[in-house]
Structures are given as structure tokens and as C-alpha cells.
Amino acid sequence: MKTDFLNALNVCGLDFIRIKGKTLIERHKPLDDFTILRNKFGVYSCANRVINTKVTPHVEVEVDHRKSEKFLNFSSQDYLGLAQNEDVKNAVKNIIDEYGIHAASSPILTGRNKLTETLENKLAEKFKAEQCLLYPTGWAACFGVIASLVTELDYIIVDALSHNSLQVACKYSTSHVQKFRHNDLEHLEKLLKKRRESEPNAGIFVIVEGLYSMNSDMPDLKNVLRLVNKYEAILILDVAHDFGAMGQKGLGILETVENENLENVVICGSFSKSFASNGGFVVGQKVIRQQLIVFSPTYTFSNGISPMQSAAALKCFEIIFSKEGDVLRKKLKDNINFAIKEFNKNGFITNGIPSPIVPVHIGADDLARLMSKEIINQRLLANLAEYPGVPKKQAIFRFQLMSNHTQKQISDAVQRMKTAKEDAASTLKEIIEDTQVNVL
Ligand SMILES: Cc1ncc(COP(=O)(O)O)c(C=O)c1O
Known part of the structure; x- marks a missing residue:
């Protein structure tokens, strides 16, 4: 069980790129099994979440047993909020x-x-x-x-x-x-x-x-x-x-x-x-x-x-390309700057220049995968990018800002990230200690 959990946290999807075998089962079961394993421990960020409402800063997302719950959404690419x-x-x-x-x-x-x-x-x-x-x-x-x-x-x-x-x-x-x-x-x-x-x-x-x-x-x-x-x-x-x-x-x-x-x-x-x-x-x-x-x-x-x-x-x-567009871009820019400031104030490193995508640096892939589970517990949507999308041990969460986010939603999201990181770090510590005890 523990080995399974550690595999779910550490094995890389890229390891399945070389497909071997003659039948579909032989060829594709290893990746399918690995995906099932990651989903079992809730550490698969591409979990195909079902959204049951309009794409806005708050969305209803299907959680267990087809029940929908309200999530804070930083996962949609609708930078100027024009989808609604x-x-x-x-x-x-x-x-x-x-x-x-x-x-x-x-x-x-x-x-x-x-x-x-x-x-x-x-x-x-x-x-x-x-x-x-x-x-x-x-x-x-x-x-x-x-x-x-x-x-x-x-x-x-x-x-x-x-x-x-x-x-x-x-x-x-x-x-x-x-x-x-x-x-x-x-x-x-x-x-x-x-x-x-x-x-x-x-x-x-x-x-x-x-x-x-x-x-x-x-x-x-x-x-x-x-x-x-x-x-x-x-x-x-x-x-x-x-x-x-x-x-x-x-x-x-x-x-x-x-x-x-x-x-x-x-x-x-x-x-x-x-x-x-x-x-x-x-x-x-x-x-x-x-x-x-x-x-x-x-x-x-x-x-x-x-x-x-x-x-x-x-x-x-x-x-x-009208005055309304200028206003939307200004709102978006203010939100981006506010988000970067909030993340930095709360101990997170943000990469790059101010843009609609704020990459929040996490680093270790196992911690980031555990966080992808914890942010769901926190009812927060943000996209995990892990190796090979980014270099090894440089995992990030990509926060996609929109002009229609409010500053309150942004600071709530940062607090939820903070809790998610603390919870993920303590789970990781427990797993590692447990594994060491077992080895001894
Ligand atoms: C740089 C870049 N080019 C092209 C695309 C593809 O665009 P679309 O999703 O509209 O097909 C993307 C999508 O994420 C992108 O990031």
C-alpha cells in the first residue's frame, strides 16, 4: 500500500512513452494502471473534472458520487472574462x-x-x-x-x-x-x-x-x-x-x-x-x-x-480593441499584480514576469502532487504542471488570472494554497517517516 502511494507520488508519466507488446492490453495497461493508481490516491491533476456551471471565477465541480460543490476557479483560460x-x-x-x-x-x-x-x-x-x-x-x-x-x-x-x-x-x-x-x-x-x-x-x-x-x-x-x-x-x-x-x-x-x-x-x-x-x-x-x-x-x-x-x-x-478592452486589460493587470504580491507575502515564489499565468513554484514533484489533492479538499482549482511539462523537481501550479476575479477571491486562493501546502508537507513527512521505520 505504502509503495503504491510512493509510486503514485513519484513515478513519471513519461516512463510509459516506450510502448511494448502486440496486444492493446499489453501495450496500454501499464499507463492505465498508473493512472488508476494516481486517481486512487487523489494525486492525478488531469482528473478530467466535470464543471456543471458557466466558466467564471466560481464554478460548480463534480466531486464524489456526482455531487457538485462550489470551487474557486483559477484554472480557466478566459483572461478577459469574455466567455460570459x-x-x-x-x-x-x-x-x-x-x-x-x-x-x-x-x-x-x-x-x-x-x-x-x-x-x-x-x-x-x-x-x-x-x-x-x-x-x-x-x-x-x-x-x-x-x-x-x-x-x-x-x-x-x-x-x-x-x-x-x-x-x-x-x-x-x-x-x-x-x-x-x-x-x-x-x-x-x-x-x-x-x-x-x-x-x-x-x-x-x-x-x-x-x-x-x-x-x-x-x-x-x-x-x-x-x-x-x-x-x-x-x-x-x-x-x-x-x-x-x-x-x-x-x-x-x-x-x-x-x-x-x-x-x-x-x-x-x-x-x-x-x-x-x-x-x-x-x-x-x-x-x-x-x-x-x-x-x-x-x-x-x-x-x-x-x-x-x-x-x-x-x-x-x-x-x-475598444475602450472596454482597455478597462478589462487594466483590471486583469491589477489582478495579476495583486496575486503576485499576495503569493510572495505568504512565502510562495512566483516565476516570470506579470502575465495572466502566474506560475507558483513548488519544486518537489511528490509535494506538488500531494498539493494537487489538497487544493481539491480546499475547493480550489489551479493547474499542476510537473515533469516533463517543466524540468524535474521544478513543479509549479499555474494560476490563470481573469479580469473578473476579485481581490478577495485571489487572497482566498492564496490562503487555500498555503493550507494545502502545509497539509501536503505533513502528509509527506508521515509517509517518509513510516517508510524509514519499516525499513529499520
Ligand atoms: C502557445 C500556444 N499555442 C497554441 C495553443 C493551442 O491553442 P488552442 O487551445 O486554441 O488549440 C496553445 C494552447 O494552450 C498554446 O499555449
Whole structure:
């Protein structure tokens, strides 16, 4: 029993990546058993919780025996709180009457409509780009842009902490992939220089994000661009987290390069963080449009973004880039700063820069897993990120802030975290002492 508990706290999911055997049972039982074990001890953070209410700072979550209880929610990506905005909801209701609920085709056939086109034009204009293409999800956009623009003859140099959609696309597109150390521009330059010297005429792609969600940090984009131009490379920038929610005007990291030449930059992003919808986009020069349309598997061979999602994103776009958007961003920023201050005041270390994701450092994986159980006892939702999502022994809880959290909810959450940490630490101490006694 004790060994089981220790395994549930310490064995890593990555240990199950090498699948062996011929039958489904042989191949998949080890991971299934491990998941059952973690769930048995309540230390599995991806426990597929069922939410029975709207996504707001308070949500009803199913606990034992299908009973729902009220939880404080810091686990949703709705940074500007627009998922429950009445104007957004009405826009969607009206569009359902006009267009129905389903795009019902790939966008290369009949899956596009007037809304798709309007939203594409607005995004292109906002990014001062020549064109934009919408995808059904952010993942599809980020994967699709790389999968279509990069071929096996090209070279990729990607930030080591880039999102799964970007990394999977790199693997799919070419075997010539190198990772540079996270945000380390010296390393990036070293790799770029070497590659350009050995391949004077090849396509070289640099891939970075606007805001990294595990660390809450941003690249020095101005200098990334300088290097990209110096070595005649092409930059792909994923602005999923910062676009809409950060910056004076909601343009996120792009506000740091407003006067730069973005001719060889392609931007991809998502609606799922600030635009209250599924969906993604790719913006850039006109000349790439046909390449994207014909060669992104996630565009060409996937159903178009639904009219409801386009309508939600379009209304959010209107709000985000209006005075109301400025107010929401200010509220969000105040909440972020308040949360960081509260966590620090109560002995927690927070990583990175102020952003809608506040990573609260815990460290040891066993303590963090036990805390993921204790925060449920505390009726608090926040996401545990453990190895391999973050380096070993650097587990964090990601607190996702929204503009509609109150300061009271934030300080309550910090207190609940404090209790959860104390309770988890004493349970851990007991287990370790017990194990030592047994060994003696
Ligand atoms: C940096 C980044 N890019 C892309 C995506 C995918 O976006 P979506 O969830 O909208 O598919 C995510 C999602 O978390 C992300 O964090």
C-alpha cells in the first residue's frame, strides 16, 4: 500500500512513452494502471473534472458520487472574462439564427462564410499584415503554418520550451530541427550562424512564442528579429497567450516591435485564451496564402471554424480593441499584480514576469502532487504542471488570472494554497517517516 502511494507520488508519466507488446492490453495497461493508481490516491491533476456551471471565477465541480460543490476557479483560460459577456453571447445567439451552428465543410470547399472573411480582414488589419487565414483551433493554426511553409529541405531552430503544436509540427515537417536554450539569444545566434554558413541558400525558420505559459516569460523579440534578418531567416511567432490580453493596446509582444520590418515574419495564434472561442489564425504576407490553404493538413482536411466560434471571436475582437478592452486589460493587470504580491507575502515564489499565468513554484514533484489533492479538499482549482511539462523537481501550479476575479477571491486562493501546502508537507513527512521505520 505504502509503495503504491510512493509510486503514485513519484513515478513519471513519461516512463510509459516506450510502448511494448502486440496486444492493446499489453501495450496500454501499464499507463492505465498508473493512472488508476494516481486517481486512487487523489494525486492525478488531469482528473478530467466535470464543471456543471458557466466558466467564471466560481464554478460548480463534480466531486464524489456526482455531487457538485462550489470551487474557486483559477484554472480557466478566459483572461478577459469574455466567455460570459452578454454582448458576446448575444452575437452568438443572433448568428445561430442567421447561419446555424455548423460550417459543414472544409474551408477549401464550402466551409467559409461572410463572418470568416470579416474576421480575417480585421485580424490582418490589426497586425498590419496583408492577409489572415482562420483555422478551427489554435493548435491547428500553429501546427498548420509550420507544416505548410516548412519542407524537408528546410531547417528549423526552435525555442526549447515552445508549445506542443509547434514542436509536433517541427517533427512533422523536417528532420533538420535544432532547439535553442529557452530565450537564450546567444545560443540562437550560434546555431543560426553555423547553419547559414553551411547552408547559404536554404530556408531557415526560427520559431518562438510571445508568452511562454509554463514560465510566464517573453523573448527579446526585437533582438530575435535582428538575428532573423541578419541571417536571412524566417520567423514564426505564436502569440496565443499575449494577443488581446497584454500590452497597452492589446497587441501583446508585438508592441515591442511596432516599427520593425516584419516582412519575413508569420504570426499564428489562438482565440481560446482571450477571445472566448475555439479557433486560430495565421497572418502574414499574401504570397503565403495559397501555400497555407493547400498544404496545411489542419486547414485543407479539417472542417472550417463554426459560425458560432467566428461570431464570438468577432465580437470579442470588437470589445478587446475598444475602450472596454482597455478597462478589462487594466483590471486583469491589477489582478495579476495583486496575486503576485499576495503569493510572495505568504512565502510562495512566483516565476516570470506579470502575465495572466502566474506560475507558483513548488519544486518537489511528490509535494506538488500531494498539493494537487489538497487544493481539491480546499475547493480550489489551479493547474499542476510537473515533469516533463517543466524540468524535474521544478513543479509549479499555474494560476490563470481573469479580469473578473476579485481581490478577495485571489487572497482566498492564496490562503487555500498555503493550507494545502502545509497539509501536503505533513502528509509527506508521515509517509517518509513510516517508510524509514519499516525499513529499520
Ligand atoms: C502557445 C500556444 N499555442 C497554441 C495553443 C493551442 O491553442 P488552442 O487551445 O486554441 O488549440 C496553445 C494552447 O494552450 C498554446 O499555449
